[in-house]
Amino acid sequence: xxxxxxxxxxIFKKIVDAIKDLVKSVNIDASTSGLSMQxxxxxxxxxxxxxxxxxxxxxxxxxRPITLGLSIENLSKILKCAGNDDTITLQTDEEEPxxxxxxxxxxxxxxxxxxxxxxxxxxxxxxxxxxTDYSSVIQxxxxxxxxxxxxxxxxxxTVEIETxxxxxxxxxxxxxxxxxxxxKNNQSDKDVDRVDLxxxxxxxxxxxxxxLNMFNKAVSLSNTVSLNMSEENPLMxxxxxxxxxxxxxxxxxxxxxxxSA
Amino acid sequence: xxxxxxxxxxIFKKIVDAIKDLVKSVNIDASTSGLSMQxxxxxxxxxxxxxxxxxxxxxxxxxRPITLGLSIENLSKILKCAGNDDTITLQTDEEEPxxxxxxxxxxxxxxxxxxxxxxxxxxxxxxxxxxTDYSSVIQxxxxxxxxxxxxxxxxxxTVEIETxxxxxxxxxxxxxxxxxxxxKNNQSDKDVDRVDLxxxxxxxxxxxxxxLNMFNKAVSLSNTVSLNMSEENPLMxxxxxxxxxxxxxxxxxxxxxxxSA
Amino acid sequence: xxxxxxxxxxIFKKIVDAIKDLVKSVNIDASTSGLSMQxxxxxxxxxxxxxxxxxxxxxxxxxRPITLGLSIENLSKILKCAGNDDTITLQTDEEEPxxxxxxxxxxxxxxxxxxxxxxxxxxxxxxxxxxTDYSSVIQxxxxxxxxxxxxxxxxxxTVEIETxxxxxxxxxxxxxxxxxxxxKNNQSDKDVDRVDLxxxxxxxxxxxxxxLNMFNKAVSLSNTVSLNMSEENPLMxxxxxxxxxxxxxxxxxxxxxxxSA
Numbered sequence: 004x005x006x007x008x009x010x011x012x013x014i015f016k017k018i019v020d021a022i023k024d025l026v027k028s029v030n031i032d033a034s035t036s037g038l039s040m041q042x043x044x045x046x047x048x049x050x051x052x053x054x055x056x057x058x059x060x061x062x063x064x065x066x067r068p069i070t071l072g073l074s075i076e077n078l079s080k081i082l083k084c085a086g087n088d089d090t091i092t093l094q095t096d097e098e099e100p101x102x103x104x105x106x107x108x109x110x111x112x113x114x115x116x117x118x119x120x121x122x123x124x125x126x127x128x129x130x131x132x133x134x135t136d137y138s139s140v141i142q143x144x145x146x147x148x149x150x151x152x153x154x155x156x157x158x159x160x161t162v163e164i165e166t167x168x169x170x171x172x173x174x175x176x177x178x179x180x181x182x183x184x185x186x187k188n189n190q191s192d193k194d195v196d197r198v199d200l201x202x203x204x205x206x207x208x209x210x211x212x213x214x215l216n217m218f219n220k221a222v223s224l225s226n227t228v229s230l231n232m233s234e235e236n237p238l239m240x241x242x243x244x245x246x247x248x249x250x251x252x253x254x255x256x257x258x259x260x261x262x263s264a
Numbered sequence: 265x266x267x268x269x270x271x272x273x274x275i276f277k278k279i280v281d282a283i284k285d286l287v288k289s290v291n292i293d294a295s296t297s298g299l300s301m302q303x304x305x306x307x308x309x310x311x312x313x314x315x316x317x318x319x320x321x322x323x324x325x326x327x328r329p330i331t332l333g334l335s336i337e338n339l340s341k342i343l344k345c346a347g348n349d350d351t352i353t354l355q356t357d358e359e360e361p362x363x364x365x366x367x368x369x370x371x372x373x374x375x376x377x378x379x380x381x382x383x384x385x386x387x388x389x390x391x392x393x394x395x396t397d398y399s400s401v402i403q404x405x406x407x408x409x410x411x412x413x414x415x416x417x418x419x420x421x422t423v424e425i426e427t428x429x430x431x432x433x434x435x436x437x438x439x440x441x442x443x444x445x446x447x448k449n450n451q452s453d454k455d456v457d458r459v460d461l462x463x464x465x466x467x468x469x470x471x472x473x474x475x476l477n478m479f480n481k482a483v484s485l486s487n488t489v490s491l492n493m494s495e496e497n498p499l500m501x502x503x504x505x506x507x508x509x510x511x512x513x514x515x516x517x518x519x520x521x522x523x524s525a
Numbered sequence: 526x527x528x529x530x531x532x533x534x535x536i537f538k539k540i541v542d543a544i545k546d547l548v549k550s551v552n553i554d555a556s557t558s559g560l561s562m563q564x565x566x567x568x569x570x571x572x573x574x575x576x577x578x579x580x581x582x583x584x585x586x587x588x589r590p591i592t593l594g595l596s597i598e599n600l601s602k603i604l605k606c607a608g609n610d611d612t613i614t615l616q617t618d619e620e621e622p623x624x625x626x627x628x629x630x631x632x633x634x635x636x637x638x639x640x641x642x643x644x645x646x647x648x649x650x651x652x653x654x655x656x657t658d659y660s661s662v663i664q665x666x667x668x669x670x671x672x673x674x675x676x677x678x679x680x681x682x683t684v685e686i687e688t689x690x691x692x693x694x695x696x697x698x699x700x701x702x703x704x705x706x707x708x709k710n711n712q713s714d715k716d717v718d719r720v721d722l723x724x725x726x727x728x729x730x731x732x733x734x735x736x737l738n739m740f741n742k743a744v745s746l747s748n749t750v751s752l753n754m755s756e757e758n759p760l761m762x763x764x765x766x767x768x769x770x771x772x773x774x775x776x777x778x779x780x781x782x783x784x785s786a
Contacts, residue, residue: 077440080418084443086411102441113450113457114408118419118443147636150608157602158640179599180624182640184606189635196635338701341679345706347672363702374711374718375669379680379704 005033005069005095008062009247012091012107014224016082018250021221021242022051023075025252030127031071037063037248041130049214050130050237050253059247061090069095071103072125081105081118089116132253137231137239138204139166143186144195145228145242149219151184156212158182161257164232165207171200171230194226206232208256215240218252266294266330266356269323270508273352273368275485277343279511282482282503283312284336286513291388292332298324298509302391310475311391311498311514320508322351330356332364333384342366342379350377393514398492398500399465400427404447405456406489406503410480412445417473419443422518425493426468432461455487467493469517476501479513527555527591527617530584531769534613534629536746538604540772543743543764544573545597547774552649553593559585559770563652571736572652572759572775581769583612591617593625594647603627603640611638654775659753659761660726661688665708666717667750667764671741673706678734680704683779686754687729693722716748728754730778737762740774 009015022029026042037057043050057063085091085107092106100122107116151173155162159175166172174183189198221242222228231239237253244250270276283290287303298318304311318324346352346368353367361383368377412434416423420436427433435444450459482503483489492500498514505511531537544551548564559579565572579585607613607629614628622644629638673695677684681697688694696705711720743764744750753761759775766772 074440080440081443083418084415084445105443111450111457113448113459114445115448116443116445118441120441121439154606157605178643179596179602180640180642182603182606182627182638184636184638187635187637189633196633198635335701341701342704344679345676345704366704372711372718374709374720375706376709377704377706379702381702382700 004064004066005100006062006064006092007033007038007057007060007094008090008092010061010090012085012089013087014244014247015091016085016087017221017223018053018244019075019079019082021218021224021250022053023079024220025049025051025217026075028072028074028123028125030125031073032068033065033071034068035065041128041132043128043130044214048211048255049217050132052132052251052253053248054251055244055248056246059244062092067098069098069100070127071095071100072123073103073120074123077120081120084116084118086114135231135233135236135239137236138202138233139206139231140201141166141171141230141232142197142199142201142227143230144197145219145222145225146195147186148228148230149216149222151186152212152215152219155182155184156216160212161209162212162215163207163209164230164238166200166202166205166232168200168202168205171198197227204233206234208232208234208238210238210254210256214252214254218254221250221252224250265325265327266361267323267325267353268294268299268318268321268355269351269353271322271351273346273350274348275505275508276352277346277348278482278484279314279505280336280340280343282479282485282511283314284340285481286310286478287312287336289333289335289384289386291386292334293329294326294332295329296326302389302393304389304391305475309472309516310478311393313393313512313514314509315512316505316509317507320505323353328359330359330361331388332356332361333386334364334381335384338381342381345377345379347375396492396494396497396500398497399463399494400467400491401462401493402427402432402491403458403460403462403488404491405458406480406483406486407456408447409489409491410477410483412447413473413476413480416443416445417477421473422470423473423476424468424470425491425499427461427463427466427493429461429463429466432459458488465494467495469493469495469499471499471515471517475513475515479515482511482513485511526586526588527622528584528586528614529555529560529579529582529616530612530614532583532612534607534611535609536766536769537613538607538609539743539745540575540766541597541601541604543740543746543772544575545601546739546742547571547573548597550594550596550645550647552647553595554590555587555593556590557587563650563654565650565652566736570733570777571739572654574654574773574775575770577766577770578768581766584614589620591620591622592649593617593622594645595625595642596645599642603642606638606640608636657753657755657758657761659758660724660755661728661753662723663688663693663752663754664719664721664723664749665752666719667741667744667747668717669708670750670752671738671744673708674734674737674741677704677706678738682734683731684734684737685729685731686752686760688722688724688727688754690722690724690727693720719749726755728756730754730756730760732760732776732778736774736776740776743772743774746772 040053089107105118159177301314350368355365366379420438562575611629616626627640681699747764
């Protein structure tokens with residue numbers, strides 16, 4: 004038997020909204036320690052990794068590990084039927100389940116929704132993300148990072164991120180001109196202003212804004228985002244989900260013409 | 265002479281918004297007792313019936329019965345010129361009018377709008393809706409009913425409504441899975457939570473969600489909606505309009521494959 | 526050296542938003558007295574004229590007159606990167622600049638954006654707008670004028686504006702019917718209600734609503750708009766920008782069939 008009940012069901016809705024432009028179908032692995040998921044986008048450029056710990060759930064039970072092959076689009080249709088204040092329960096009795104049950108309950112328990120989503124059999128890719136020591140870690144307001152990426156997209160398709168002890172600089176170069184936005188280290192108490200730079204080694208890396216904009220769909224999951232970089236490694240963009248776990252996106256840097264020349 | 269002045273002109277705007285996706289042109293019948301209208305949608309599947317009582321108007325005068333043939337689209341264009349706080353007056357002096365006059369006035373009477381809408385000559389269908397004793401009557405929040413129909417539309421084109429003394433169950437069956445939303449009898453004081461079930465005889469009927477979603481455009485007219493059902497009769501969905509009358513929609517149930525087999 | 530710093534950078538964003546549907550590229554002339562710009566729309570029907578006085582800027586320096594040829598679309602892309610609370614500084618060191626620098630700063634100075642926009646070489650048209658004594662001047666809420674034009678657009682492509690000592694009447698004639706909105710002289714203290722008519726000579730002129738609707742994109746620049754008219758002269762629609770200057774639109778009246786017959 005597998006059963007997982009999330010008090011704030013809306014978190015599950017937000018996770019699915021955040022990844023549904025990036026991945027079409029996905030295997031969710033349920034084990035005694037919680038739920039996890041890894042998937043690459045269809046162009047095999049970006050990777051999504053989700054971890055939800057069992058102790059973040061209101062109720063959690065998983066007798067033996069199972070794999071749930073889900074169409075994200077169909078999952079999204081089912082979750083549309085859950086209210087933002089509903090609890091969401093996932094459940095299956097079968098060992099090799101052909102469907103996954105969903106229960107949505109509002110606080111007064113006056114409305115009870117129960118859905119069954121057909122599962123798919125998907126090839127499971129073992130993606131093996133190596134643990135990396137990142138030499139530049141930026142923690143900042145997720146809304147501010149999202150705004151910067153969206154704004155710069157009007158000028159260029161790629162952004163260069165350059166770190167230093169004092170600041171991080173987002174630069175673009177386009178047909179209409181060039182520019183940069185520089186954000187300074189700022190130990191403010193307010194999440195929205197706070198910018199926390201931990202720079203062991205400065206980096207200068209270029210990324211596709213299209214993908215960063217897709218990652219930023221996760222902005223509603225957390226007030227802060229962390230950007231983890233080191234030379235020659237993929238960028239890791241992390242949204243922490245209170246008590247429950249985290250949603251991470253990985254994106255390989257672009258090799259600039261200059262460097263490749 | 266025919267003249268009808270509505271204090272809250274916005275109600276007239278909302279009625280037209282509610283029916284404009286369903287019917288294209290319509291005869292409005294004005295008599296000493298008020299205004300009434302009946303029309304079928306172009307596919308002849310659903311029927312709209314509007315009744316506005318003369319005593320709900322601020323001023324009302326109708327010397328002899330007249331019929332006003334209106335294009336709903338053109339009527340909607342004229343009503344766009346009325347502010348939400350304006351009074352709306354309809355007027356014509358002619359016995360067989362070729363146009364209908366509209367006056368919109370704001371509270372300060374500093375802005376006066378006057379329009380004339382060309383009328384059409386339409387075949388009048390005598391639709392003859394028989395009075396029916398409904399065996400299951402559900403009164404609930406119109407917003408909640410609208411949400412349920414919209415949510416379930418993502419999974420299926422039809423919904424089965426099944427009543428019992430304690431609850432009403434909305435079920436769908438689709439390619440991606442199946443599900444149901446069950447709403448319990450709830451004698452709450454709050455309109456939004458209250459669900460009032462009067463069940464003489466339980467019913468189990470299937471309806472096209474596309475039409476229910478169109479009816480739900482009337483949600484802004486009333487906080488509550490009533491669903492009136494009995495086996496082998498069309499569903500009647502009623503939105504009461506305070507003091508003024510009501511807007512009703514009728515929809516024939518679908519014959520399910522099972523039953524027809 | 527040319528440098529102009531605007532405390533409320535959002536004003537510059539609003540100006541560009543207001544004209545970007547009307548003109549594609551434009552020469553901005555900077556002189557010791559401030560910035561000015563004149564341009565016709567691509568159909569050569571309407572004219573835009575902008576004047577920003579140097580004393581409305583927080584800092585202003587222009588050693589010798591220069592002309593800045595700008596693509597409005599590209600300018601708009603750069604300005605998207607400025608926050609609504611940012612100051613905006615324009616700057617160039619060159620005598621015949623090939624690019625214009627932009628600096629955006631937020632209040633905490635924790636985020637600094639710097640962009641460079643490539644300039645274009647544009648033929649400068651000397652448009653020579655003659656000073657006109659307008660016989661009918663209407664000052665009213667810009668939001669109200671915008672609403673009237675938008676509403677009437679659903680009925681006709683043109684509007685006739687007729688002034689009298691007591692009121693101004695906006696009339697339309699369309700396939701579906703006809704109508705008018707009459708606004709009375711109203712010396713209210715509230716901007717939103719106030720209608721100030723200065724009528725030396727009444728006028729009756731017809732204009733294309735499509736253009737009026739485009740001018741009304743400037744509604745966010747000022748609470749009031751003034752409509753300046755006299756027979757056989759273009760309408761001048763003026764939005765004053767507090768302390769800084771004004772944005773004016775000119776539009777030639779339509780010759781009605783009646784008059785031309």
